[in-house]
Amino acid sequence: MDPHAEHLIVHFRRAEAIKADSLAFKSHSLTPRQACDLEMLLSRAFYPLTGYLGHEDFESVLASMRLADGTLWPMPVSLDVPASLGETLTCGEKLALRDAEGFMLAVLTVAEVWRSDPEREARALFDVADPDRHPGAREHVQATRPYRVGGPVDGLALPPHVDFPESRRTPAAVQALFQQRGWRRVLGCLSEGLLHCRHRAMFQQAARDMAGSILLSHVAGEAMAGGAAHFAGVRCARHFAAAFPKNALLLNLLPLCVRMAGPRQALFEALVHKNHGCTHTLVALDHADPLAGATDGNAAPFYPPGAAQRLVAAHEAETGIVMVPETPMAYVEEKAQYVPAASVAPGMTVKNIDAAECTRRLEFGLDLPDWFTLPDVAAELRLVFPPRSRQGFTLFMTGLSGAGKSTLAKLLFVKFMEMRTRPVTLLDGDIVRRHLSSELTFSREHRNLNIARIGFVASEITKNGGIAICAPIAPYACARAEARALVAPHGGFVEIHVATPLGVCEQRDRKGLYAKARAGLVKGVTGVDDPYEVPQAPEITLDTSALTPGEAAQEVLLYLERQGYLA
Structure with missing residues (x-):
């Protein structure tokens, strides 16, 4: 491949031969991040790279921002793959790189395979001692797969984009x-x-x-x-x-x-x-x-x-x-224009709207002045990010079995249906288990998968302006955080900890679950022999041993009204 070529896409006749041979190739489905890297590689935006870095180049870039031959290159462009694939790859074989729909975009000729070390890589790449403190370093650690693959790439096509x-x-x-x-x-x-x-x-x-x-x-x-x-x-x-x-x-x-x-x-x-x-x-x-x-003055x-x-x-x-x-x-009010900040004289009135304030104004339907943003931009933002009173939102209830989640969820469902402001969907824990997650067990892994499914469905409901009422046990903080991350970009996410004490839940025991657990007939019951990780900062905390269902529902409605979700 000519290193000075304008892209790494092979001639169409060569592409036909590669496609004919590809039936014997192993395949890797690219993540969104990897698809971006591949497109930058194929288009030569990452010149002089002609493929994914090998181990020596990768380590050299981390240490000195240079390739092993001394060429300046500060970012380690590498392909990380799951262990199930990395452990089977051998040098010289071909690996088909495919998009999310299975379309083959390129073929990687495997030159090297080695185990990744995400934490060490993150410390070097982001120049931090504790990767968990830096959001980019933390994401690198969490997202990196166990093996890295290096080698040259033959492109068949740039990733297709139908948008813009x-x-x-x-x-x-x-x-x-x-x-x-x-x-x-x-x-x-x-x-x-x-x-x-x-x-x-x-x-x-x-x-x-x-x-x-x-x-x-x-x-x-x-x-x-x-x-x-x-x-x-x-x-x-x-x-x-x-x-x-x-x-x-x-x-x-x-x-x-x-x-x-x-x-x-x-x-x-x-x-x-x-x-x-x-x-x-x-x-x-x-x-x-x-x-x-950052607006937090304490954050260095x-x-x-x-x-x-x-x-x-x-x-x-x-x-x-x-x-x-x-x-x-x-922006200096007296001059009605932007000037270099260093030239602002004492006594001048400086006006500013940061990103958080811009978001708040959109959420509550407040003005975005022309000195801050262009009118066309403001109109676009108001169209796509409507005020909270017109946004979808998710009520995500979590608590022990028997805490009162289902009762509260059904009551809120009726209240919202009576309001007729948005479509409403009830995702009760038992109903979801029966219709969406019937094949799952109650292992930690499967419980987290169940919550991820609920979060995905809730995100789609929220994205389309509806109300999703979720009422699973959701015992683990990581799964609840994942559900929030799925929903939050599209609307409101209100975590409600139904904090009814275990003793009260056992007294209610409508399903006989606790009795069976105490008798040793079932295992993995949350609160008995499986932990419940108490939410650290829920939007709402309710104890149904001290509140009637109607009072609990009113607390939720009042919160939504204060936050602007109910007009």
Whole structure:
């Protein structure tokens, strides 16, 4: 394969031969993160890489941000696979890389296989002593599979995208546009979240400083995984780009997996910008720091302020891309415009709306002023993220058997049906066990799987504006957290701990479950010989030994009203 080729996609005749031979290949289904990495590899956004790093290169990148031959490359691009696959692979064999639907995107020729060490890798990659403290490091530890595979890749096709295809350009296509427009000085800017008027002022200031145009690379992965937020983010980025003078900014969607690795991430992005034809790269003072922009004054940043700028600047001669420092901007009411924050004089009125406040205003239907965000962006956000009174939500009850969850759930179901504001679905623990999880046992693994299924169904109900009332025992904190993570991106998640004491639950014992457990007839009963992990911070705590069902239901309704879910 020519290392200077514009992509790693093989000729169609070669692709036909590979497909014919692929019946004998082992296969690996790519995760969303891995699909992004593969697309970046195949498009040559990760030039000079022609495949997944081998063990020596991988370790060298972790230790020195260089490949074993000395080439600057800060991010270890590797393929991690399950043990069931990694233990069977041998050097020289072919591994088909497939998307979630089974479509073969590329073939990896296995050069090396070795066991991963996620915690050690995370400490080196994110420069932290305790991976659990850093969200990116924690995700790396949790998501990494037991084995890594290295070797060259032959691409058959880029991952297909039916969403916004006209805005998804390969590096070669981006460079061609630069040439057509006569752009010789281009500033690469990466965006992952929403962009508002402050960002426009920062980009314009940076473009003026380096006397060039802007490539805005908006991170956009898999549409099906991102849901409504993905489409809203891209449409908002389009509105943002349209606010710039014609021929001043090019918006391009980039399938980059952002790992929030601070200075290392900034240098990595600089090389990606270089591979798209940029001459300059924009770097923030707290670039790729998970705590960038945090409102908690007690939270110290993970990386020293300015470290990312210094690292990228120190490698300018080698990378051929110039670091442009991001200028923090502030909106001054007296001037009715954004100015460099360093130029704000004493006595001036500075106004700001952070991400948390923006979310609060959307949730409660409050104003987003024009000085903060573009009107078209505000309209898009209100459309996709309606106020809480029009959002779906999930009530997730957890507690011992006999605590009163089912009784409360049925009562709330009736109350919501009487209100007629949203469709309502009751996911009672026993009903779910009978219809959705009938094949599962009561092992810890199967209990967690049962809760994951409930969480998925609840997320779909919430996403579509309905009310999901869930009433399982859900004894384990990790499973409850997973259910929250599934639902929360789409609407409200209200955890209700029905904290009725075990003694009261045993007295009720409508199913005779506790009696059988005490007699040794059944095993694994929560509260008897299997633990119940008490929720640490539920939204609502109810003890039905001290409350009637009607009083408990009223507590829930009052909470929902206070939080804006009930108008």
